[in-house]
Amino acid sequence: MTAGTAPDEEVMAKFAGARLWACHQAPYLANAIFALTPALLEPGTDPDTGAWVPDPALAAFPANTDWVVHIDPATVLANPVERTGWWLLHQVGHLVRGHAARSPVRPAPGATGPTHAMGLEGQRDSAAHRWNQAADAEINDDLETEGLTGPDGVISPRELGLPGNRMAEEYLSLLDVLDDALVRGGTSLSDAVDCGSAADGIERPWDRTAGGAGLSELEREMLERSLAAGIQERASARSDVPGGWVRWAEARLRPRIDWRAQVGSLIRKGLAETSGRVDFSYRRPSRRAAAYGDFVTPAMTRPVPETALVLDTSGSVTAPVLERLVGEVTGIIDKVSGPGRRLRVLCCDTKAHPVQEIRKAAELRLVGGGGTDMRAGIEAAMELRPTPDLVLVMTDGQTPWPERRPPAKVLVCLIGDDGRAPDWAARVRIPADVEEKER
Ligand SMILES: [Zn+2]
Numbered sequence: 001m002t003a004g005t006a007p008d009e010e011v012m013a014k015f016a017g018a019r020l021w022a023c024h025q026a027p028y029l030a031n032a033i034f035a036l037t038p039a040l041l042e043p044g045t046d047p048d049t050g051a052w053v054p055d056p057a058l059a060a061f062p063a064n065t066d067w068v069v070h071i072d073p074a075t076v077l078a079n080p081v082e083r084t085g086w087w088l089l090h091q092v093g094h095l096v097r098g099h100a101a102r103s104p105v106r107p108a109p110g111a112t113g114p115t116h117a118m119g120l121e122g123q124r125d126s127a128a129h130r131w132n133q134a135a136d137a138e139i140n141d142d143l144e145t146e147g148l149t150g151p152d153g154v155i156s157p158r159e160l161g162l163p164g165n166r167m168a169e170e171y172l173s174l175l176d177v178l179d180d181a182l183v184r185g186g187t188s189l190s191d192a193v194d195c196g197s198a199a200d201g202i203e204r205p206w207d208r209t210a211g212g213a214g215l216s217e218l219e220r221e222m223l224e225r226s227l228a229a230g231i232q233e234r235a236s237a238r239s240d241v242p243g244g245w246v247r248w249a250e251a252r253l254r255p256r257i258d259w260r261a262q263v264g265s266l267i268r269k270g271l272a273e274t275s276g277r278v279d280f281s282y283r284r285p286s287r288r289a290a291a292y293g294d295f296v297t298p299a300m301t302r303p304v305p306e307t308a309l310v311l312d313t314s315g316s317v318t319a320p321v322l323e324r325l326v327g328e329v330t331g332i333i334d335k336v337s338g339p340g341r342r343l344r345v346l347c348c349d350t351k352a353h354p355v356q357e358i359r360k361a362a363e364l365r366l367v368g369g370g371g372t373d374m375r376a377g378i379e380a381a382m383e384l385r386p387t388p389d390l391v392l393v394m395t396d397g398q399t400p401w402p403e404r405r406p407p408a409k410v411l412v413c414l415i416g417d418d419g420r421a422p423d424w425a426a427r428v429r430i431p432a433d434v435e436e437k438e439r
Pocket residue numbers: 060090094132135136195199
C-alpha cells in the first residue's frame with residue numbers, strides 16, 4: 001500500500017465529519033482529536049468491478065505513536081460517520097495512555113527487522129492480540145461510561161462482566177482467566193482488531209507511509225499537558241468528564257519523580273561545589289618552590305567536603321524510612337568521595353543528640369522521640385568541627401526552621417506530602433511509604 005495520490009474529497013469530508021462528531025461526544029478531548037494527523041492509504045479494489053473494498057486490517061484506523069491515524073478510504077466511505085468518530089476517540093485513548101510504551105510485547109529499543117510478535121505475513125502473535133484487547137478494555141470502559149458503545153467485535157468490559165476502572169495490565173490477566181473459562185465452555189474471545197503500533201509499539205507495514213508526519217516528542221508532551229490541565233479545569237467546574245480521564249489527568253500532571261536520582265544529583269552538585277573551591281594555600285610547600293630559591297609559592301589544595309546528616313527522629317518519621325534513606329545517601333557519598341568516608345550524623349527531636357560517626361548505614365543507631373525542632377539539629381551540625389560544607393536534613397518538614405541560611409549548603413529530603421522546607425534550602429520530596437512500595 002502507498003499513500004493516496006490525490007486526497008479524495010468525499011473521504012476527507014466524511015473524516016472531518018467524524019472528527020466533529022467525536023469532539024461533540026467528548027469535548028474534553030477536542031484538542032487531542034484535532035491533533036491526529038490523517039494519512040490516507042491506497043484503497044484495495046475489487047479486481048472485477050474496480051470498486052473500493054474496505055480492508056479489515058485497517059478497520060480500527062490504526063495509529064502510530066506520532067499521532068498519525070492510517071485511513072483506508074474504502075472504510076471511511078462504508079462507515080457511518082459515528083463509527084469512524086468512535087475509532088478516533090478510541091485511538092486517542094491508546095495514544096494518551098501510552099499503551100505502546102507500556103506494551104509487554106514491544107521489541108527491545110533499537111531492535112530492527114521482524115519481531116517475534118509480527119509473523120512473516122504481518123500477522124501478530126497471540127500475545128500481541130491479547131495485549132491489544134486488554135488495552136482496548138481499559139479505553140472502552142471509559143467510552144461505555146459515556147454511552148459510547150463500540151462496533152461489534154471490540155472488547156466490552158461491561159458485556160464480558162469484567163470490573164470497571166482497571167488498567168490494561170490488570171485486564172490482561174482478567175482476560176486470560178476469562179478466556180480459559182470460555183474455552184472450557186466451547187467458545188473463546190473473538191480476535192482482536194488491530195489498533196496499530198500506538199497500541200503495542202510494534203511497527204506495522206503502513207507505519208512507514210506517513211513519512212515522518214505527525215507530532216514531535218515535544219509537541220506530544222505539550223499536547224498531553226494541556227489536555228490534562230483542561231480536563232482538571234472541567235472536572236473542578238463539575239462539568240461531565242468520566243472518572244477514568246480525571247484520574248489520568250491527575251497522574252499526568254503529577255508524574256512520579258525519581259527521587260533517588262534527584263537526591264543523588266543534588267548531593268553530587270553540593271559536594272562538587274564545595275570541593276570545587278580550589279584554594280591557593282600556603283599550608284603545604286609547592287614542589288616547584290625549590291626552583292624559586294627563597295620564594296615560597298602557594299600549593300593548590302582541593303579539600304574533601306565535610307558532610308553532616310541531620311535526622312528527624314521525633315517519631316512522626318518511621319525508622320525503616322530513615323534507615324533506607326541513610327542507606328541511599330551513604331551509597332551516593334561513597335561514589336562521590338570514595339568508599340569509607342566518615343559521615344557525621346545527628347539524630348534530632350526537640351534537641352540534637354550526640355553526634356555519631358558512621359562509615360556505613362548499618363552502624364547508625366536511631367535515638368529520639370516526641371516533638372520536632374530541626375533548628376536544634378542544624379545548629380548542632382554547624383557547631384561540629386570541622387564545620388560541614390554540606391548538611392543533609394531528613395524530615396517530614398513538620399518543624400520550625402532557622403530563619404536564615406546557615407553558612408553551609410543545605411539539602412532537605414522532605415518525607416511525605418505535607419511538610420515544608422525553607423526557601424534557602426534545596427529540597428527533594430520523598431514518598432512516605434517508600435519502604436512498603438519498594439521492598
Ligand atoms: Zn484499540
